[in-house]
Amino acid sequence: MKTTRCLFCRLTPSATPKSQPSTRAFSTTPAAHAKGKPAYPNVTAVDLGLVQQRVDQAARTFKPxxxxxxxxxxxxxxxxxVRAIEAAEASIDPRDVVVQGKVRRDTFALTYIDDLAKIQPLVDKPVRAPTADIDPGIRMRSEDEVLDRFAAWTEDFNRKRTEYETRMESMDGDALEQELLTKSIEAGIYPGDTLTPDERRARLRKYAEHFEGPNEVAEWNAFIGNANNFFFSPKGTLESQQDSLAPEMPKVKNLGVKFESEDDDPHLQRLMQQTGMTKEEIRRIRCKNLVNHRVVNQTRMGKIQSMYYLTIxxxxxxxxxxxxxxxGEDEDAIRQAQYAAIRNMKPIPRYENRTIFGEVEGKVGASIVQLSSRPPGFGNRCQHLIYEMARAAGISDLSARCPRSRNPMNVVKATYEALMKQRLPEDVARARGRKLVDVRKVYYQGLTS
Incomplete structure (x- = not known):
């Protein structure tokens, strides 16, 4: 009789897995699971008393x-x-000012903090005035008309000055004291009165003018601030169109710009008028010529050579x-490129004033630029074109890749497009209907700087 054996019993010992030899680690640091508890526990700003110090400082700053x-x-x-202002001041806790409040100092911050009564056309949304207030016949007064109004203002100011001097010379000490008492009662200005701010300001000006004489600076500012001295409206609606809410004044023929000396560059003067910046501010702007080459334009008169510059x-x-x-000239091309770059300057979103928000990509032609944010101290590790742009924008931590064409002109334009395409966390949260919370701000109790 033939005996049979189990199929699984035929397995030889060589089929069993062997133990793998131990490999040596590249680092002497023990593995994560081998680490014990940290030697030092986490210490927050509250435990160190830093928050209370800032709360005390805020309480001393914002006094009642x-x-x-x-x-x-x-x-x-x-x-x-006044009661509303006092109630608002009483409702603000110094701790909230330290933990939650922070004065914005970035590029997008408003130029005013607590006075929102002034309308700025570049920041606020303009609202057109009613059509009935528009006078298409408004024109600028001629030079003779302005001089006549200036002569009338000068004569009126001298008359007020003469009347004031005559009145002061004819009054003795007792009469002056009685006059002061009488005018102060007539002014009727005291805390809690029912006068509007304009009425109160007019009475104060009239009271000061009666005893101190006409103020030259105030009178001159009132003259140049009155649009009727420089413009004429047949319909008499000029006052309603002085507000920034009204549409723009009709354009006047450009009479040219006159300069006192020939040293002033007319192109620079025009740039200052367009941007509103001074010469010192323009000189402090960092400009860099990144791309330059010779171009040729073929015409029926032949080939016309020129120099092309791309500047940031x-x-x-x-x-x-x-x-x-x-x-055709290098200097003229450089000046055109620099002034065009200054006119085209736009704010670039920056996270913590050092890097960008997340990862962005820009594409111009066949060039693709991929930008990535990096932690503090990383530096700008990218090619020289993107490095110069990041340095001019105030970005200190950035990495970039150019997976496709590296044409210098397209790389610069693609980098600028990528920087402008950043999505802010506030916009993403608002689009998703979520609430945005800064984890670092919550952990450090607002001490992120």
């Missing part, structure tokens, strides 16, 4: 109004407005622009 300050507020605002400009604090210039 003194009686003198309340009287000054009463001269400018109505009693209801930035204030190293969140503003960056690119410009192009082409001319």
């Amino acid at each position: 109004y003194t009686p003198r300050e309340k009287q000054l507020l009463a001269l400018k605002y109505t009693p209801a407005q 400009a930035g204030n190293e604090n969140g503003m960056l622009g690119i410009g192009e210039g082409k001319s």
